[in-house]
Amino acid sequence: MLDIKWLRENPSIAQEALKSRDDGIDLAPLLELERHRREAITQAESLKSEQNRLSREIPELKKKGEPVEELLSRISEIKGQVEEALNLQKSLDDRFQEMALALPNIPHESVPRSLRKEDNQVVKEWGAPPQFSFPMRHHLELGEILGLFDFERGSRISGSGFPIYRGPLARVERALLNFLLDQNSDAGFEVIGLPYLVNRETGITSGQLPKFIDQMYHVTEDDLFLIPTAEIALGGFHRNEILQESDLPLRYTAYTACFRREAGTYGIEERGLVRTHQFNKVELFSLTSPESSYEELERLRRQAETLVEKLGLHYRTTLLVSGDLSQGSSKTYDIEVWLPGQNRYYEVSSCSNCEAYQARRGNIRFRRKEGEKPEFVHTLNGSALATSRLMVALLECNQREDGGVNLPEALHGYLGGMKSLEPQLTS
Numbered sequence: 001m002l003d004i005k006w007l008r009e010n011p012s013i014a015q016e017a018l019k020s021r022d023d024g025i026d027l028a029p030l031l032e033l034e035r036h037r038r039e040a041i042t043q044a045e046s047l048k049s050e051q052n053r054l055s056r057e058i059p060e061l062k063k064k065g066e067p068v069e070e071l072l073s074r075i076s077e078i079k080g081q082v083e084e085a086l087n088l089q090k091s092l093d094d095r096f097q098e099m100a101l102a103l104p105n106i107p108h109e110s111v112p113r114s115l116r117k118e119d120n121q122v123v124k125e126w127g128a129p130p131q132f133s134f135p136m137r138h139h140l141e142l143g144e145i146l147g148l149f150d151f152e153r154g155s156r157i158s159g160s161g162f163p164i165y166r167g168p169l170a171r172v173e174r175a176l177l178n179f180l181l182d183q184n185s186d187a188g189f190e191v192i193g194l195p196y197l198v199n200r201e202t203g204i205t206s207g208q209l210p211k212f213i214d215q216m217y218h219v220t221e222d223d224l225f226l227i228p229t230a231e232i233a234l235g236g237f238h239r240n241e242i243l244q245e246s247d248l249p250l251r252y253t254a255y256t257a258c259f260r261r262e263a264g265t266y267g268i269e270e271r272g273l274v275r276t277h278q279f280n281k282v283e284l285f286s287l288t289s290p291e292s293s294y295e296e297l298e299r300l301r302r303q304a305e306t307l308v309e310k311l312g313l314h315y316r317t318t319l320l321v322s323g324d325l326s327q328g329s330s331k332t333y334d335i336e337v338w339l340p341g342q343n344r345y346y347e348v349s350s351c352s353n354c355e356a357y358q359a360r361r362g363n364i365r366f367r368r369k370e371g372e373k374p375e376f377v378h379t380l381n382g383s384a385l386a387t388s389r390l391m392v393a394l395l396e397c398n399q400r401e402d403g404g405v406n407l408p409e410a411l412h413g414y415l416g417g418m419k420s421l422e423p424q425l426t427s
Helices: 004-009 011-019 028-063 069-102 139-146 151-158 167-186 200-206 230-235 290-310 357-362 387-397
Strands: 121-126 190-192 197-199 224-226 242-244 250-259 278-288 315-319 331-339 344-353 365-367 378-386
Touching (some): 004 011, 139 167, 139 387, 167 278, 167 290, 197 200, 200 230, 200 357, 230 250, 278 290, 278 387, 290 331, 315 344, 331 387, 344 387, 357 378
Antiparallel strands (some): 278 378, 331 344
């Protein structure tokens, strides 16, 4: 959520910044509603003050033996007006909250202004796309040769978009998750085990709700939501808390399954593991003071890049333009690996600084010194990493002519000596 005081004092700057994200955003209705809301608050307070003043006069009039009926009638009338004013205030508050929650974050000044994602800027490349002296196989073909997937039974159990990893691939993913968590822990991030279901307030804190409710799996009876990323749960970890400046920065890493309805249709190039309803991901999440959050963003970015490098995968890092930022982000880097079977780059990590956007929604604050007014923290998040697309990259980039796949050296220690996936022998 944005700072309404800043919006009110800087309407032109705010309007221009938000239009760089979505040309259809118009702040005027929100600011007009906020004006009526403040007027309603003032009116209700004025009426309550008048009601209290008149109520204090009654004992004095009774002492003097003077009639109080007219005064009581006036107090009753004001009481009804107070109730009407409070009802109006609540109605305006609810509408204001709905409109304010729907607004995206303000892009940082360093973010390129454009509505076209094609204008995203490549700021780094590492390695080079693999070259093959034989016909390259798609990861689905490799899966058949190696006995890695069972999409048919996954579909039978849950529907399309819920893949099953079998045997050696399930083992490789477990090794990959442990490698990622160990690396993040060694880099100073505390490992957290999280619930996969969150309540509505936690979803609102992250910015996922209410705008993207149609993209989430909802348990209606309990009003709980399956998380699309661990960021959602981590964002609620310190909701309604006041931290001390000495506590900051707080750095967390968590593995969770992620669940996304992914409404819409996608092309044949995104079949297999490229886009699924359920996948596994390791997340980074930081809470910092405002002045150190952009230094922390570079730390998260570098951690994600280092993980991809240790897995030996060619990648590029892009700085997203304003129109391609997620709802809560002020600045985002995407780390994209090359997938030969798709002949394009795909994101395996997105590192974002949300500044105070989530903290304001979740009331997450810190106090610099005893007795000082609390301030909102800045929150940051980054994938480190999503395993489904990593698995595609590892299979397709490291394949051999015989259909086998060599595994990265970084995973060997987690696999009990297994260094490759070998084709199944057929009789």
